[in-house]
Amino acid sequence: MPEYADDLALALRLADAADAVSVTRFRAADLRIDTKPDRTPVTDGDRAVERAIREILGAERPDDAILGEEYGGERTAGRQWIIDPIDGTTNFLRGQSVWGSLIALAVDGVPVVGVASAPALGRRWWGATGEGAWAAALPSGAHERLQVSGVRRVEDAFISFNALKFWDEAGWLEPLLALVRASWRDRALGDFWAYMLVAEGQLDMAGEHDVRVYDLAALVPIVQEAGGRFTSLTGGDGPWDGTALATNGLVHDEVLAILGSHPGTSAR
Incomplete structure (x- = not known):
């Protein structure tokens, strides 16, 4: 068993x-x-x-x-x-x-x-x-x-970032806008649903600020067992950081690189 x-x-x-x-x-x-x-x-x-x-x-x-x-x-x-x-x-x-x-x-x-x-x-x-x-x-x-998507490049990715307000308040608005400009399509889908769409292969990335462990813990095994990757917005493992980034795994490092290469990323 x-x-x-x-x-x-x-x-x-x-x-x-x-x-x-x-x-x-x-x-x-x-x-x-x-x-x-x-x-x-x-x-x-x-x-x-x-x-x-x-x-x-x-x-x-x-x-x-x-x-x-x-x-x-x-x-x-x-x-x-x-x-x-x-x-x-x-x-x-x-x-x-x-x-x-x-x-x-x-x-x-x-x-x-x-x-x-x-x-x-x-x-x-x-x-x-x-x-x-x-x-x-x-x-x-x-x-x-469930199986995540096979999209390999951010320029082809469909992304979700939840509430724009929280990225702005955390000092990450410019990094987020850089990611949006680099992506194929974006939506501000909220809460658990965006992460489940990543696991289903309908989105390629979901991320957000101002979240707690109880918002994220249940989502981690689902995304990972669907073949995806789940970290904080700075690349740390697990749901305890107060931020979240879930992807199909294939675009994860590129997303982190885009977010990390723009002013404001160290604000949190």
């Missing part, structure tokens, strides 16, 4: 539980919206989903650590579940369909299992180290194996 098969099976069940809660709050007339100390929005749906996931983990993996967006936790050695109950909360509270629950297992800080479930889009993605990356239509579509 593959090393993380049981953990992946549990992560998929956690995603089922998350979807069962989140869909009841999506576009609900009585949805409660608060503002957290960091000025980001949170809904009662975010909190309810994380509670549901934590309850199951407490029963089935009581010795594992948990880090979640809404109820906290710290990076630890060993096994740790990392949860973003609703990634794309702004979309969720505005009634837009691009949002999902992200569930990851990290071992010594390295994500080895990831599930991204987007019930409003009717799609789920998952992957685990050594087991490939997969997607299916919800609720019970046939599984399809």
Whole structure:
């Protein structure tokens, strides 16, 4: 049996539980919206989903650590579940369909299992180290194996960079514009979805600033098992840096070189 098969099976069940809660709050007339100390929005749906996931983990993996967006936790050695109950909360509270629950297992800080479930889009993605990356239509579509694109040059690449504002605030606007000018096409697709499109081969690059580990951890195994590469914007491995760059692997070094060769790159 593959090393993380049981953990992946549990992560998929956690995603089922998350979807069962989140869909009841999506576009609900009585949805409660608060503002957290960091000025980001949170809904009662975010909190309810994380509670549901934590309850199951407490029963089935009581010795594992948990880090979640809404109820906290710290990076630890060993096994740790990392949860973003609703990634794309702004979309969720505005009634837009691009949002999902992200569930990851990290071992010594390295994500080895990831599930991204987007019930409003009717799609789920998952992957685990050594087991490939997969997607299916919800609720019970046939599984399809994911493979990144074969695009080899940035001039032929279709890229996404999420929110322009965050690149500007980080002092990376000029490097980003240089990358946009060098690429074939660009879009500002947000949150987890752009990374899943990289894994599907529909985009060749996705990157962003101002992200947390719970925004990224579940995405790492999916992109990597689809044949892609996932680093920070300065080339460091893992989802802990506060920035992210996912590509098909073939254009990764060229993207890093473009970003790193323009003023402003050292601003972060």
